[in-house]
Amino acid sequence: DAGVTQSPTHLIKTRGQQVTLRCSPISGHKSVSWYQQVLGQGPQFIFQYYEKEERGRGNFPDRFSARQFPNYSSELNVNALLLGDSALYLCASSLGQGAFLETQYFGPGTRLLVL
Amino acid sequence: AQTVTQSQPEMSVQEAETVTLSCTYDTSENNYYLFWYKQPPSRQMILVIRQEAYKQQNATENRFSVNFQKAAKSFSLKISDSQLGDTAMYFCAFMTPYNQGGKLIFGQGTELSVKP
Numbered sequence: 001d002a003g004v005t006q007s008p009t010h011l012i013k014t015r016g017q018q019v020t021l022r023c024s025p026i027s028g029h030k031s032v033s034w035y036q037q038v039l040g041q042g043p044q045f046i047f048q049y050y051e052k053e054e055r056g057r058g059n060f061p062d063r064f065s066a067r068q069f070p071n072y073s074s075e076l077n078v079n080a081l082l083l084g085d086s087a088l089y090l091c092a093s094s095l096g097q098g099a100f101l102e103t104q105y106f107g108p109g110t111r112l113l114v115l
Numbered sequence: 116a117q118t119v120t121q122s123q124p125e126m127s128v129q130e131a132e133t134v135t136l137s138c139t140y141d142t143s144e145n146n147y148y149l150f151w152y153k154q155p156p157s158r159q160m161i162l163v164i165r166q167e168a169y170k171q172q173n174a175t176e177n178r179f180s181v182n183f184q185k186a187a188k189s190f191s192l193k194i195s196d197s198q199l200g201d202t203a204m205y206f207c208a209f210m211t212p213y214n215q216g217g218k219l220i221f222g223q224g225t226e227l228s229v230k231p
Contacts, residue, residue, distance in 0.1 A: 033218065042119075042206050042221030043160070056218050090160060092219075101148045101167075101210055104219060106160035 002027065004093050004107035012113045013081050021076045021110045023091030031055070031096030032074040033104055034066055037088040049074055050096045078112075086114045117142045119209050121222035128197045129230055135182075136192045136225045138207030144168075148210040149183065150219070151192045155203040163205070166190065197229045 005024045013019050025032050031050040035043035045058040049068035068074045072093075078085055088111050092104035119140045128134035140149070151163040166174045166183050174181050178198075182191045194201055207222040 031217075035219070042208075042224050043219070045218035045220070048217050055213065056215075058218065088158060092160075094217075101146070101212060102217070103148070103150070103162065103165055104210075105162060106152070108157075108159045111158075 004091055004105055006089075006091050006107040006110050008110060009108065010111045010113075012115065014115050015081055015083060017081050017114075018077065018079045019081060019112060021078075021089050021091075021112075022073065023076070023093075023107060024073045025091075025093030026105060029093040029095055029105075030072050031094045031102070032068055032072065033092045033094070034074070034076045035090040035092065036060070037090055037109070039087070043090055046076070081114045083114050086112060088112075117144070117209050117211060117220050119207055119220050119222040121207050121225050123225045124223070125226045125228070127228040127230055128194075130197055130199060132197055133193060133195045134197055134227065136194075136205050136207075136227065138190045138192070138222055140188050140190065140207070140209050142188070142209065144212065146212065149181075149190045150208040150210065151179070151181070151190075152206045152208060152221075153201075153203045154206065154224075160206075164192065194227075199229050199231060201227060202229045203227060 033048040034046040037043040047066045048056040052068045063079045066076045088109045090109045091107045094102040149166045178195045204224045208219045
């Protein structure tokens with residue numbers, strides 16, 4: 001079975017632009033989470049979606065938004081890009097069967113560079 | 116708020132030897148999961164091992180095992196018979212319950228080098 005997939009793998013944008021990152025979860029998984037990993041640090045939680053509803057949100061500005069589609073894939077949008085948004089953006093999927101706690105499996109990430 | 120601390124930024128070990136990576140965390144929750152993830156230079160975050168807080172028995176996955184001390188809020192990873200492919204950044208992570216967002220909180224990471 002395919003794991004979590006993300007596209008694109010790399011992206012270069014300039015300040016002020018907007019970017020959309022995409023994620024497809026593992027088949028059968030209904031929950032998707034997004035994380036930002038700045039170079040040299042651990043990932044920071046941005047969003048979690050389950051059944052197209054936002055279930056959790058990290059401490060990120062409103063320039064960050066996301067959505068989940070009926071097929072459980074997800075998009076992360078970042079508006080008005082800043083240099084500090086340069087990072088590896090990771091998507092993780094989990095079963096989302098309503099369990100209290102579930103293991104999350106990560107995709108390969110999208111490397112975003114803002115110039 | 117929950118926090119995760121990894122106090123060893125870098126470690127090295129000789130091939131075939133054993134190494135232990137340290138992790139401490141802080142939470143007031145009683146039910147949670149703890150994880151070790153591995154991130155090689157290729158950047159894919161790979162699950163190494165999971166520990167459920169309600170289980171007293173330490174988790175084991177082949178050459179990887181944990182020492183989970185709930186009262187001390189300590190969660191160390193032991194890698195036995197280290198292999199060159201174990202070279203990677205290792206992250207300790209705490210999972211909050213879904214009524215708190217179901218998010219993973221990561222430590223700062225430990226960069227492990229396995230030397231031939």
